[in-house]
Amino acid sequence: MTSELTAQVLDAAIKAMPGAQIEVKVDRIQSALTRFANSFIHQNVDEDTIRVGLRVHHEGRTVSVSTTQTDAEALAQRAGAMLPLAPLDPGWPGITAPTSLHEQSIVDEDTRDCTPADRAALVQDFVQAAGGLVTAGYCRTATWSGFYLNSAGQQLTAAATDSAMDGIARLDGADGVARYASARLSDLEGAALGEQAANSVRAQGDPVELPPGRYEVILQPAAVADILNNFALFGFNGKVFTEGRSFAEPGSAQLDPAVTIYDDPTGPAGGVSFDAEGTPRGRMTLVDGGVTAGVTHDRRTAAKAGVASTGHCIIEDSWGPMPRNPVLAPGDTNLAEMIARVERGILVADFWYTRVLDPRTMALTGLTRNGAWLIEAGEIVRPVRNFRFTQSYVQALEPGNVLGIGSESIAQPNRYEFVNTSAPVLHLRSWNFTGGASG
Amino acid sequence: MTFFGTAEAAVSAALDAGARYADARVMHRRYESMTARNGEVDELTSDESAGLGVRALVGSSWGFFAVPDMSDQAARHAGRRAAEIAKASASVAGPALDLIKSQVSTASWASDCEIDPIGVALADKGDLLVATTRLMQEHGADLAESLYQIWDTEKWFVSSEGHRIDQRIRECGAGIQATTIGDGQTQRRSYPAGRGQYGTRGWELVHSLDLLGHAPRVAEEARALLTAPLCPAGETNLILGGEQMCLQIHESVGHAIELDRILGWEAAFAGTSWLDLAQLGSLKYGSELMNITIDPSIPGALGSFGFDDEGTPAEKRYAVRNGTWVGVLAGRDSAAAAGLDYGGSVRADGFARLPMVRMTNVGLEPGPHTLDEIIASTDDGVFMENNRSWSIDDKRLNFQFGCEIGYEVKNGKLGRMLRNPTYTGIGPRFWSSMDMLSSEIVAWGTPNCGKGQPSQTGHTGHPAAPARFRNVRVGVRS
Numbered sequence: 001m002t003s004e005l006t007a008q009v010l011d012a013a014i015k016a017m018p019g020a021q022i023e024v025k026v027d028r029i030q031s032a033l034t035r036f037a038n039s040f041i042h043q044n045v046d047e048d049t050i051r052v053g054l055r056v057h058h059e060g061r062t063v064s065v066s067t068t069q070t071d072a073e074a075l076a077q078r079a080g081a082m083l084p085l086a087p088l089d090p091g092w093p094g095i096t097a098p099t100s101l102h103e104q105s106i107v108d109e110d111t112r113d114c115t116p117a118d119r120a121a122l123v124q125d126f127v128q129a130a131g132g133l134v135t136a137g138y139c140r141t142a143t144w145s146g147f148y149l150n151s152a153g154q155q156l157t158a159a160a161t162d163s164a165m166d167g168i169a170r171l172d173g174a175d176g177v178a179r180y181a182s183a184r185l186s187d188l189e190g191a192a193l194g195e196q197a198a199n200s201v202r203a204q205g206d207p208v209e210l211p212p213g214r215y216e217v218i219l220q221p222a223a224v225a226d227i228l229n230n231f232a233l234f235g236f237n238g239k240v241f242t243e244g245r246s247f248a249e250p251g252s253a254q255l256d257p258a259v260t261i262y263d264d265p266t267g268p269a270g271g272v273s274f275d276a277e278g279t280p281r282g283r284m285t286l287v288d289g290g291v292t293a294g295v296t297h298d299r300r301t302a303a304k305a306g307v308a309s310t311g312h313c314i315i316e317d318s319w320g321p322m323p324r325n326p327v328l329a330p331g332d333t334n335l336a337e338m339i340a341r342v343e344r345g346i347l348v349a350d351f352w353y354t355r356v357l358d359p360r361t362m363a364l365t366g367l368t369r370n371g372a373w374l375i376e377a378g379e380i381v382r383p384v385r386n387f388r389f390t391q392s393y394v395q396a397l398e399p400g401n402v403l404g405i406g407s408e409s410i411a412q413p414n415r416y417e418f419v420n421t422s423a424p425v426l427h428l429r430s431w432n433f434t435g436g437a438s439g
Numbered sequence: 440m441t442f443f444g445t446a447e448a449a450v451s452a453a454l455d456a457g458a459r460y461a462d463a464r465v466m467h468r469r470y471e472s473m474t475a476r477n478g479e480v481d482e483l484t485s486d487e488s489a490g491l492g493v494r495a496l497v498g499s500s501w502g503f504f505a506v507p508d509m510s511d512q513a514a515r516h517a518g519r520r521a522a523e524i525a526k527a528s529a530s531v532a533g534p535a536l537d538l539i540k541s542q543v544s545t546a547s548w549a550s551d552c553e554i555d556p557i558g559v560a561l562a563d564k565g566d567l568l569v570a571t572t573r574l575m576q577e578h579g580a581d582l583a584e585s586l587y588q589i590w591d592t593e594k595w596f597v598s599s600e601g602h603r604i605d606q607r608i609r610e611c612g613a614g615i616q617a618t619t620i621g622d623g624q625t626q627r628r629s630y631p632a633g634r635g636q637y638g639t640r641g642w643e644l645v646h647s648l649d650l651l652g653h654a655p656r657v658a659e660e661a662r663a664l665l666t667a668p669l670c671p672a673g674e675t676n677l678i679l680g681g682e683q684m685c686l687q688i689h690e691s692v693g694h695a696i697e698l699d700r701i702l703g704w705e706a707a708f709a710g711t712s713w714l715d716l717a718q719l720g721s722l723k724y725g726s727e728l729m730n731i732t733i734d735p736s737i738p739g740a741l742g743s744f745g746f747d748d749e750g751t752p753a754e755k756r757y758a759v760r761n762g763t764w765v766g767v768l769a770g771r772d773s774a775a776a777a778g779l780d781y782g783g784s785v786r787a788d789g790f791a792r793l794p795m796v797r798m799t800n801v802g803l804e805p806g807p808h809t810l811d812e813i814i815a816s817t818d819d820g821v822f823m824e825n826n827r828s829w830s831i832d833d834k835r836l837n838f839q840f841g842c843e844i845g846y847e848v849k850n851g852k853l854g855r856m857l858r859n860p861t862y863t864g865i866g867p868r869f870w871s872s873m874d875m876l877s878s879e880i881v882a883w884g885t886p887n888c889g890k891g892q893p894s895q896t897g898h899t900g901h902p903a904a905p906a907r908f909r910n911v912r913v914g915v916r917s
Contacts, residue, residue, distance in 0.1 A: 040534075087562060437832070
């Protein structure tokens, strides 16, 4: 039905605005999220929605209209009525020429067919595995079907599935966390995640507050995901880059040689294989052995930069085209080996509420969350209270500052479906903690 | 056209499927936005979102289902589905849950609107945005941006208790921003705020902002910031402008008094709160000057409505009175769980989202001073205005906020401009240090408050005025 709707909207728009450049995208999202707190399911939601997007460029003017309704004529008429009134758009980059997908995203039948009872069972496993601790979190599944057509003949169809579990176990005012994202529901192990969260919080008893200052750090995957997400938002974002606000200088060795970062919508964590402009998206290297390799673009930022779109357009999103599925390539060590090499440092489970102070330097402030521990003479000696930090993420990964990268990558869910981050543990020479939990 | 029949069909089907309570919202929202950048329109967007969301309570467990289809058949399916989901929730059940009593209303309400914002010609709106960006470029901006956003929402609410309420809420706002790029740094100035100023008003709000009149100053200040001295580090007297006070209230009071956070219902994501219900009515939150109200009835403020999304009529109450914590933002179920007798702060971001506890208008009552008086009575300090970054811990205690611009205050006068001003503190300690508060209240609008899973964006209002705080740590940097 959605493929027919896509064609109906294109036909209606061509009739209403002959000669225009027209593109239509229809997304059907079936998304469900079972949420728990205080160890019971308190919110449980499910939606089956369609969004129809129509973008038209004609006689120098551009409009984008969208709706959750399926009346093709009404949508085309709305675009037609707005178009003559729209201001001129001299930067219009044109629509995508016919091309095929690089690779299909993963579609998993179990995820697509998941029921509320299936999600509740995973929650039950998490809660029980926490052994009586108070727990909170969610289990999510989603299925996307996407259809794209334009007046230049480009036509794409794809589907994908997404599943994620994210939960905490709570004890004496502390939280331990466990998260996992996958295109396949069967990869989610509620009991293992619940046990992981419980073990983490049980190791946080009687924390001490350490003085602020620069510490060597080992960041667990949830914290590393925050670094990758902020690099995606402020570093590899084509809009930020073309405006001159990004640190990125393609071709320059800006980060440590151990660092390789790529964006991969077709990996096991899941993603979608084309964007809102009908440009296919595949695995794309962003940093190769410390050398900045490229940034992600939509057609508009690509035109400004004189390159091709990388398939990262999100219409109606003012943030700009950014990596949706960034991955820090695994290294060759592990957490135990990293800890053994630390004379004095901090092990950090997670970061929270990180906000950029200057996108050019990627200076951010934020806090540790869900556990931090002091390491001395190669051993974890005790839990510490949360720190506030103010740190340039670029500086943290500059040549010579990366002391090790773990060999196992863990996929971390994002707040939005089909967006995720895969990261191993990361050992850094220095992190600037600027305050303690008490101020 | 009304959709009460659709909502009633959904509620009826949920009851037939075993729910002991159900409610349904049909929501139709039109959204329009335009952005301009360096003399050109960057994006013009028009979105229409319409559909039905049904909430069913089976035993003590909730289920929610949403569809974009308003047919009778779809509504009945949605009602049954919501009840089925609630039954699945019961497999991991919690304590007995109830709803506090609600005044059953049959009502209709609309926000004030003099000039229909969607009805204003696109060309006129575009010309305004483009002109402001050109003006900012002429006055030194490397990147000049402007935007407006408009929401026109109609909703029809029905509950199994007999509520039957329709509302139309029109909201809009606009803003401008100049960015300058220097050697290894960027600086930014905005007006009236980082994302603009918003309210439940028509286009007359945008007219009142005089964006063109402020564009040259905004660009010139962004340019000057590149060579301004850094905000010094240390403890000093901090004077905050009204727009930054809006953010301070939102983050360190508004979220902290959300009852769902206090009860632990948001623990895994948004976090909890440092507030303990056992201390409601006695806990000292701040100085005697601190009077914070929860008031969704303020005409034109962004968090205003006639009824919340559980059908509770808008009513003013205090959250903090003379520095003492006395109230929370609540819904019917969270209030019952906490043993309170009021809700009224539950809203959903569109038909496909579950109604949840959200800020309405949470803000300060006026103080006895003016900003000029506050500056004149300060021998040594820093004045900061317009939020640039915000970060606060998951209990809403430990914050660090950055502003776009600062000024030295010496001997009762504003001195040199300062770049990268930041300050940090602990909520109740910070609020207790507030010793001067201006009477110059503005109801600021925040259109981008994120909360919930799946993610929801809330529109909140914050009456705020300039204030002075003693012995605050400023100038934190990497």
